[in-house]
Amino acid sequence: MSDSDILIKGDLIKSRWRITQKIGGGGFGQIYQAYDKLRRELVAVKVESNSQPRQGIRMEVTVLRRIQNREHVCELFSGGISTLYNYMVMTLLGSSLSELRKNLKEQCFTLSTTLRISLQILQAIESIHSIGFLHRDIKPSNFAIGRKNVRQIFILDFGLARKYTDYDQHVRPARIEAGFRGTIRYASVNAHNNRELGRHDDLWSFFYMLIEFLIGSLPWSKIKDKESVGHIKETYDYTRFLTNLPDEFNKFLEHINELNYDDKPDYDFLRSLFNSSIQRLGFHDDDIYDWEKSIEQKPITVPDNERIHHHNDLKNNRQLIKSSSRTGLFKKHTESDHNLPLQQSHFVIGTGDQQHIIHNKLSSAVENRSPDTLTRRGQATSNGLFTYISQQFSNAAASGAPSVFSQWLPHNGETLTDDDILKGNKSSSSRADERATTLSGERISSANIKNNSAGRTSHMSIDEYNLPPKSQRSIEQNIQVPFGTYTKNTRRQNPLAFNLQRSSRKKSD
Numbered sequence: 001m002s003d004s005d006i007l008i009k010g011d012l013i014k015s016r017w018r019i020t021q022k023i024g025g026g027g028f029g030q031i032y033q034a035y036d037k038l039r040r041e042l043v044a045v046k047v048e049s050n051s052q053p054r055q056g057i058r059m060e061v062t063v064l065r066r067i068q069n070r071e072h073v074c075e076l077f078s079g080g081i082s083t084l085y086n087y088m089v090m091t092l093l094g095s096s097l098s099e100l101r102k103n104l105k106e107q108c109f110t111l112s113t114t115l116r117i118s119l120q121i122l123q124a125i126e127s128i129h130s131i132g133f134l135h136r137d138i139k140p141s142n143f144a145i146g147r148k149n150v151r152q153i154f155i156l157d158f159g160l161a162r163k164y165t166d167y168d169q170h171v172r173p174a175r176i177e178a179g180f181r182g183t184i185r186y187a188s189v190n191a192h193n194n195r196e197l198g199r200h201d202d203l204w205s206f207f208y209m210l211i212e213f214l215i216g217s218l219p220w221s222k223i224k225d226k227e228s229v230g231h232i233k234e235t236y237d238y239t240r241f242l243t244n245l246p247d248e249f250n251k252f253l254e255h256i257n258e259l260n261y262d263d264k265p266d267y268d269f270l271r272s273l274f275n276s277s278i279q280r281l282g283f284h285d286d287d288i289y290d291w292e293k294s295i296e297q298k299p300i301t302v303p304d305n306e307r308i309h310h311h312n313d314l315k316n317n318r319q320l321i322k323s324s325s326r327t328g329l330f331k332k333h334t335e336s337d338h339n340l341p342l343q344q345s346h347f348v349i350g351t352g353d354q355q356h357i358i359h360n361k362l363s364s365a366v367e368n369r370s371p372d373t374l375t376r377r378g379q380a381t382s383n384g385l386f387t388y389i390s391q392q393f394s395n396a397a398a399s400g401a402p403s404v405f406s407q408w409l410p411h412n413g414e415t416l417t418d419d420d421i422l423k424g425n426k427s428s429s430s431r432a433d434e435r436a437t438t439l440s441g442e443r444i445s446s447a448n449i450k451n452n453s454a455g456r457t458s459h460m461s462i463d464e465y466n467l468p469p470k471s472q473r474s475i476e477q478n479i480q481v482p483f484g485t486y487t488k489n490t491r492r493q494n495p496l497a498f499n500l501q502r503s504s505r506k507k508s509d
């Protein structure tokens, strides 16, 4: 627990959701796991202090409420405000695509996985566009797999969303100057240029995600300076990305490149591109996803100490690749099997006058194409475990342990209605707009969240439930660290300006 935590384990929201642990602290909100006494299952609760200047939960609730019951959208159970914070309660999801990719040895998804998740991501993006909103922060950490169905992808975090249509469903006129929105690594060139964002900008972010999935990084991954990244994106020869990719990626790029602010993307066309690649390359809907292999090898959750080792392994691996590239130990690989992770041979990284081209071929993982037993076994294990955990929490909740939280001033319990939000739409939207700048992959953390938890004690402990030691250990291991890495890497920012490798070809060539 940290000083800035808004809730602590044992806190009870609206007499129904009991906080079991913190699972993430985004730039603007905090995410907790809670036990829903009514539904008898674990849920996710996102909260933000209602005294912090930038608030996004109102917008999130507005958007989520409108796209309920879509395939790639989590369920919204409640949203409201208390005297101290705004909150929303939703389906508890599994690891994000960012974590899943980083947990793979090669740090790349295979082409099979990438193409199949692309269909899901595209559908999620289309869903939000179809209700008149842009997401404006499309990135791998804003997509997560389900916990019950690890093959389903869900879109998250609508805190930067913006309505792009008016009441007549026409596209709103673009503002001359809109300010930067999004996350530097995945933001479109328009975002870098402070232009009004349109539907195609979400697809540009999606395109950058795809390249990162397949290659393991982006040419600007290590650069934090917004202007430098914007400059690289503007001058980069994107065809470099496409050399080893199926031609459909080129067509995807061509399509989004043609779109202007108020154009509607041809989602069906983009879908058909992914489908035709999938068919031509012989991939199947029921092939396993890359993370399902690792689910089989290790439990869903990774204890903290293991994560540190894993992180170090990756660091060593990268170091090896870097030094080997200079000695030519890793040869440029011209493998044509699209199902293998792609090489990073087109990446030029340079500081000052020194530049070196990383030629590497990360170790290949041949995909297992007969996944049935593997998948089912993995899922059965996790489902069984979570059923068990749910039962334990359900028993615990029934025992009615009092929470100090319940001594707080009563909740207003006010659930935000669409009307309410629409009335304040402009202001909540512009407030969300103020949550502008985000660093590479991470938002700037919100300042001044008041510590409201001082002096409170926790009333929810697994120890209290007299479980057999083995079950207790198993629950502790799995509920204390339910997902991948939430520890944010504090990467050192390189103060040196990067000497950018300018492409001889312009984007429009």
Ligand SMILES: Nc1ncnc2c1ncn2[C@@H]1O[C@H](COP(=O)(O)OP(=O)(O)OP(=O)(O)O)[C@@H](O)[C@H]1O
Pocket: 023, 024, 025, 026, 027, 028, 029, 030, 031, 044, 046, 074, 090, 091, 092, 093, 094, 095, 096, 141, 142, 144, 156, 157, 158, 159, 441, 442, 443
């Ligand atoms: N429903 C959920 N179930 C499980 N984990 C979740 C859920 N919602 C969010 N998370 C986790 O918490 C992280 C932060 O959540 P979210 O992106 O909504 O907050 P944020 O404050 O906008 O974060 P950021 O600024 O990093 O984008 C996500 O990357 C995700 O891993």
